[in-house]
Amino acid sequence: MAQKITTYYSYVLALTIILLIFALALGPLAPIDEPTQFPGYDLQIPVGLSFSGFILLIIFIISTILFWGSKNVFLNVLIDSSALSFSIINYINFYIVYEIWKPIMIILPFFFYIKYDGVSSLTFDFGQISLIIFFYRLYKNLKTRRTFKSV
Template identity: 50%
Template sequence: MSSEPSNKVYFLYTLSGAIILLLITLPLGGVAPLDEPKVYAYDGAYYNLGIPVGLSFVAFVNLLIFVVSAILFWGSKGLFKNIIIDSSALSFVFLNYINYFIIWLVWHPQITILPLIFIIKYNGASAIQPDLGQVVLIIYIYRMFKRSRRPRPLSGLELDKPVDESPQPGGVQ
């Protein structure tokens, strides 16, 4: 049997790796740099900036892991190296959209998702932000599609031994 896992098993490896990476990096949210008061009052409500800023920081750390691992390991045949790239991509995409969801829960801005950008309107001000989550998700889907299209050896074939095509005794004379 081939030493390379099937696409389903590989996806489960990357999903497991993303969960492990989230568990490792989520505690870093507590050390996120915050240059404003952690809790402040605005318009009669109290806002806690610790959670959205911490989650943004953790997402940024996961994005950095993805970028660095993609630069170092892209094109590698090693299973572990590819799992690092794809797991960090999944963890960043998850954290990116959870972060925007928490921002929406806390401040209730109007968020419009367009291809590769977000348009955020809050208190009459508008901002256009690039959606790096979509970019990384496109890269991840491309890698998974490319992986699924790669030819795989049939199971049961012995790849270590070359085929002996020399004439055998008792053959046609």
């Protein structure tokens, strides 16, 4: 039985929510030694979000490498929802970091320019890569009006 695009993306949104809940539940398991380095800040939330984002990034990378081009609905939903969930956690984490330290943050293509206390850094943004892949797959699916086979 073939699936319509709207049904497919409703599955993507549902799995995105499930992946977000799963990853956020694992966030408190992040090893944290920052209280000894930064005693004035409670860094459990940004470190936990970074850990959750890392888990989602690994799921995204592995699912993309292993299942790209699959005709299976679940595997394609996994690729798209892991890309979307990682991007959401990634940008929430950047926002939390901004709220804690108030650095100068500029979004560039594929990078974040961050300047804090006279130190500048250029941070590669995997969130943009995952969003590009997500929107590429969305465009490709809409353009071809692709249907997916069930399991």
